[in-house]
Amino acid sequence: WKNAVTFVSISLAAYTSWKYYQAVLRMSTPPVKQSVDELIGDTPLVLIKSLSKATGSHIYAKMELCNPAGSAKDRVAFNVIKEAEQDGRLVKGKPGWVFEGTSGSTGISIALLCNALGYRAHISLPDDTSNEKLSLLESLGATINKVKPASIVDPNQYVNAAKRACEELVKNGGRGIFADQFENEANWRIHYETTGPEIYKQMNGQIDGFVAGCGTGGTITGVCKYLKERISPHVVLADPQGSGFYNRINYGVMYDKVEKEGTRRRHQVDTMVEGIGLNRITRNFEMGEHYIDASIRVTDDQAIKMSKFLSVQDGLFVGSSTAINAVAAVKLSKNLGKGSRIVIIACDSGSRHLSKFWKTAKDIDRDITLEQVMID
Numbered sequence: 001w002k003n004a005v006t007f008v009s010i011s012l013a014a015y016t017s018w019k020y021y022q023a024v025l026r027m028s029t030p031p032v033k034q035s036v037d038e039l040i041g042d043t044p045l046v047l048i049k050s051l052s053k054a055t056g057s058h059i060y061a062k063m064e065l066c067n068p069a070g071s072a073k074d075r076v077a078f079n080v081i082k083e084a085e086q087d088g089r090l091v092k093g094k095p096g097w098v099f100e101g102t103s104g105s106t107g108i109s110i111a112l113l114c115n116a117l118g119y120r121a122h123i124s125l126p127d128d129t130s131n132e133k134l135s136l137l138e139s140l141g142a143t144i145n146k147v148k149p150a151s152i153v154d155p156n157q158y159v160n161a162a163k164r165a166c167e168e169l170v171k172n173g174g175r176g177i178f179a180d181q182f183e184n185e186a187n188w189r190i191h192y193e194t195t196g197p198e199i200y201k202q203m204n205g206q207i208d209g210f211v212a213g214c215g216t217g218g219t220i221t222g223v224c225k226y227l228k229e230r231i232s233p234h235v236v237l238a239d240p241q242g243s244g245f246y247n248r249i250n251y252g253v254m255y256d257k258v259e260k261e262g263t264r265r266r267h268q269v270d271t272m273v274e275g276i277g278l279n280r281i282t283r284n285f286e287m288g289e290h291y292i293d294a295s296i297r298v299t300d301d302q303a304i305k306m307s308k309f310l311s312v313q314d315g316l317f318v319g320s321s322t323a324i325n326a327v328a329a330v331k332l333s334k335n336l337g338k339g340s341r342i343v344i345i346a347c348d349s350g351s352r353h354l355s356k357f358w359k360t361a362k363d364i365d366r367d368i369t370l371e372q373v374m375i376d
């Protein structure tokens with residue numbers, strides 16, 4: 001009888017310990033993601049050591065390039081689809097199309113997410129889009145419609161072509177949405193709901209400066225709305241040469257009128273930098289314009305040199321718009337003073353820009369100094 005009691009006690013103790021061990025193991029193992037879309041967001045923030053050491057500020061990069069399709073646009077593509085599912089324009093588990101006119105990161109994010117979520121992507125783009133972006137879209141299996149480069153006022157311009165293709169599908173009884181990243185407010189909303197709070201938390205609410213470029217305006221609007229509702233960071237829009245935002249923010253004028261009259265052949269600006277800079281006002285920019293304190297103009301030459309500098313000094317291999325932000329952050333650090341805490345957006349990786357921007361950047365001397373980078 002005594003032996004039986006001892007046996008039961010030992011078994012019970014062993015069982016409890018085993019269960020306890022399993023519970024501890026479960027808690028210490030990172031949860032498994034159930035689908036690729038769950039990898040979006042919660043991107044890390046990394047100190048850019050070289051720039052921080054040289055300026056005496058703490059300059060951090062929000063690594064949006066760590067998203068599964070390689071840029072902040074994953075958040076936008078996901079939210080556009082999610083909002084369409086909520087209002088019934090797309091239905092989970094049923095065939096549906098996402099249309100967009102883009103030569104940039106958004107198309108790649110849409111194509112990848114459509115695959116992850118069971119939809120199809122239709123991307124219209126100008127026929128001079130770089131080969132690497134084209135083959136990425138082809139590899140992801142998107143339907144591609146190449147059109148002649150044209151002004152936004154031309155019905156055959158690629159954004160208008162995407163919109164029309166969507167309208168035709170819906171008219172014929174198909175299910176589809178036009179993502180419309182420039183005007184669709186699902187864009188800034190997701191940065192307000194995710195990117196802004198992430199940055200705020202990662203910085204413990206201590207942010208003196210924030211720097212981002214502006215393509216659609218979604219990132220700067222969403223992040224700055226969230227931050228400015230809580231703290232007062234100095235917000236800088238980093239603008240490439242030839243873009244109208246610089247004048248718009250600093251002097252209240254833009255080349256918008258020229259664009260509306262259709263005298264500009266294309267609304268793209270004269271720069272090697274991709275994804276940012278515009279000569280018209282979009283809904284996503286308009287919504288956050290009042291949060292922006294200043295704009296700093298950065299030349300292509302500075303951006304090219306900065307990208308090489310960051311690659312060699314920090315192992316940060318970034319695309320052109322990130323390099324622009326880094327140049328503007330160095331300038332901003334002079335105004336904010338030593339010890340200030342500045343966050344920049346690292347939008348995408350250099351590998352997206354090998355055939356154009358990095359073709360020039362790779363030949364820059366690896367011993368280039370920050371002073372040489374900043375010469376304009």
Ligand code: PMP
Pocket residue numbers: 071104105106213214215216217218219220274275276319321322347348
């Ligand atoms: N950098 C890159 C590489 C981009 O593709 C974009 C988006 N066009 C941006 C920056 C700017 O982001 P947003 O559209 O949110 O202004």
